[in-house]
Amino acid sequence: MMKVRKPTAEKRILFLTCGLLWLMVGIYLMALAWYWFRRFGYSAPALLAMVGLLLAYYLGFVRIARKNIGRLRAKPQRICFFAFQSWKSYLIxxxxxxxxxxxxxxxxxxxxxxxxxxxxxxxxxxASLCYFRQIL
Structure with missing residues (x-):
């Protein structure tokens, strides 16, 4: 029987991958929102967006990042590259x-x-900053 080889990486590469992925998606979503704000000539909703940003930040994404970081820290130094997210997280x-x-x-x-x-x-x-702190 042939052994399946998994691509492996050091944990710091996985932290970097997570951080970059979260940051890029975050920038993309904010750029879309900014475009929509500008298209409609609104500037006041930006204040509402900032409140929403802080609320969302405290309600979940940092908690998720910390949980992922804890899970990765418990793994060996070199693990499957795709382990930067749990399987449940891929579904989410x-x-x-x-x-x-x-x-x-x-x-x-x-x-x-x-x-x-x-x-x-x-x-x-x-929340991507949580991942970047792990590689400094």
Whole structure:
């Protein structure tokens, strides 16, 4: 029987991968929200978005990042590259992508979605710092 080889990486590479992934997705979501804000000529909702950002940040993304960091720290120094997320997290990411695409293409006014996207994007970007701290 042939042994299947898994791509492996050091934990610091996995922390970097997580941090970059969360940061890039966060920037993408904030850019979409900013475009929607600007398109409608609104600047006041930016304040609401900042409140949403902080709320989302404290309610979840840092907790998720810390849980992932703890899980990775408990693993050996070299592990499968795809272990930077738990299998459950891959499912959650797929659901979030599908939900985001559905919302983006729905009839819901973009100006209503912009604070949500700004909050989630900002929370992901800020939570990415938890991963970057692990490699410093």
């Amino acid at each position: 990411v797929a659901i979030m992508i599908a939900l985001g695409a559905t919302l983006r293409h729905s009839s819901i006014p973009k100006i209503w979605l912009a604070p949500l996207y700004m909050g989630i994007g900002g929370a992901l970007s800020l």
